[in-house]
Each structure stands twice: as structure tokens, then as C-alpha cells.
Amino acid sequence: MCSAGCDIECASRDDRRSPLLRYPLRPVIQTMIQTMIQTMFQTMLTTVFAVALSLSAPVDPPAPAATPAAAPAAKPAAPRTPAPTATELAPLAFMAGHWVTELPNGMVSEELWMPARGKSMLGSFRQTRPDGTPAFFEFTQLVVGANGEVLLRQVHVHSNFETDPRRKDPMTLRLSSAKDNVAVFVPVDDAAKANAGDLASVTYSLNDADTLAMRIESKPVKQGEDDGALTKAVAKPVVIDMKLKRAK
Numbered sequence: 001m002c003s004a005g006c007d008i009e010c011a012s013r014d015d016r017r018s019p020l021l022r023y024p025l026r027p028v029i030q031t032m033i034q035t036m037i038q039t040m041f042q043t044m045l046t047t048v049f050a051v052a053l054s055l056s057a058p059v060d061p062p063a064p065a066a067t068p069a070a071a072p073a074a075k076p077a078a079p080r081t082p083a084p085t086a087t088e089l090a091p092l093a094f095m096a097g098h099w100v101t102e103l104p105n106g107m108v109s110e111e112l113w114m115p116a117r118g119k120s121m122l123g124s125f126r127q128t129r130p131d132g133t134p135a136f137f138e139f140t141q142l143v144v145g146a147n148g149e150v151l152l153r154q155v156h157v158h159s160n161f162e163t164d165p166r167r168k169d170p171m172t173l174r175l176s177s178a179k180d181n182v183a184v185f186v187p188v189d190d191a192a193k194a195n196a197g198d199l200a201s202v203t204y205s206l207n208d209a210d211t212l213a214m215r216i217e218s219k220p221v222k223q224g225e226d227d228g229a230l231t232k233a234v235a236k237p238v239v240i241d242m243k244l245k246r247a248k
Contacts, residue, residue: 091178099244106130
């Protein structure tokens with residue numbers, strides 16, 4: 001046991017300790033830590049609540065982009081109307097139609113003319129043998145030239161659609177006269193361009209509403225006549241007449 005003097009000495013030694021050591025510190029530190037934790041927790045709750053409110057609040061849709069101004073409507077093109085029929089072809093209107101004739105030898109000849117349109121007419125010819133096979137075809141155009149002259153151009157092909165070696169180039173005629181449902185075509189003046197051989201003229205005429213007549217006439221051709229003693233040469237044209245009926 002310590003004496004009284006010892007107690008005083010011990011007390012004196014205790015008094016010389018640091019003030020922090022003379023008072024209990026654990027309760028103070030615990031209080032400070034609890035206060036800090038509560039403050040931080042409240043701050044976190046406030047922040048989380050604010051974020052939640054911002055996320056749940058309705059969001060205004062973005063403003064629509066400005067619509068570009070519409071381009072001015074293009075001016076519609078002016079309507080185009082078909083060209084009128086050339087007046088030069090009006091006298092040939094009687095030729096339009098499908099015409100047929102049966103020859104004595106069983107051949108069938110057909111000629112088809114489309115109506116005039118603009119500055120042209122188109123025709124085709126077909127000859128069929130008695131057994132039904134085609135003999136030949138011809139394709140013809142009537143066109144009004146720049147000078148107003150009506151030209152007839154025709155190509156001739158065999159049944160296999162090959163061009164006749166003697167008529168590789170188109171035959172070219174010109175309209176000589178056309179009046180009262182009669183039209184006469186003659187070779188153009190340039191024989192090389194005409195490519196018509198001995199042909200002198202081709203004449204179309206309308207005998208009645210259902211009959212189209214065609215006459216093909218050659219230049220005078222010398223033909224020999226044997227009288228038993230002398231052979232006389234007589235020059236005369238070769239004429240082929242054909243009448244075609246309107247197809248039913």
C-alpha cells in the first residue's frame with residue numbers, strides 16, 4: 001500500500017500527463033463518427049432522391065426539324081398532238097384496206113395498205129401458192145418528201161425472206177398524178193435510183209367501194225413474130241391487169 005506521500009507523488013505525476021490523457025476520449029470520438037456518418041447518409045439520400053425525380057420526370061420530345069420549303073412544282077409540259085395527215089396523201093386514201101384476189105392458177109395475191117398518217121402510208125403484198133407456201137413478199141412505203149413530192153419505195157423478198165439478187169436495192173417511183181380515185185406512179189428520173197428495169201408505170205384505181213384495180217405496164221419491149229418466112233420485131237408494152245376485192 002502506498003503511503004500518503006506516495007499518493008501525493010502519484011497524483012503529481014498524473015497531473016503532469018497531457019490533457020488529452022487526463023480525459024476519456026472514446027465517447028467523444030464515437031459521437032463525432034456517428035455525426036459524420038449521419039450527415040453523409042442524409043446527403044446521399046438527398047442526392048439519390050433528386051436523381052430519381054429527374055429520371056422519372058416526363059421528358060419533352062425534341063422539337064421537330066424544320067421542314068425544308070417545298071420546291072416549286074414543275075410546269076407541266078404542253079400536251080403534244082399527233083401530226084395531221086399530209087394533204088399530198090389525201091388523194092391516195094382510196095387505196096387503204098385489205099385487198100385479195102384468187103388467180104386462175106390457184107395463186108392468191110393480197111395487198112394491204114394502212115391509212116395515211118402524218119407523211120406516210122405503208123403497204124405490203126403477199127402471194128401464196130396453191131399448196132399454202134409463200135411465193136414472195138413485197139413491202140412498200142409512200143412518203144412525202146421535203147419538196148412535197150410523194151415517193152414510192154418497194155423491196156421484194158423471196159419466201160425465205162432473202163432479197164432477190166436482181167433487186168437488192170429498193171425500187172423508187174414517184175407519184176405522177178392522183179385524181180378521182182386513180183393514182184399513177186412512174187420511175188424517178190434517175191434510172192440508177194429508180195432500179196425499176198423496164199417498168200413504165202403502176203396504176204391504182206378504185207372501180208367501186210369493194211374493188212381495187214392495179215395495172216402494171218412496162219416500157220415498149222421488142223417481141224418477135226415468126227410469120228414462117230421473116231421474123232419481125234414489134235415493140236409494145238407488156239401490161240398486167242389485176243383486180244382485188246376488199247377482204248371480208
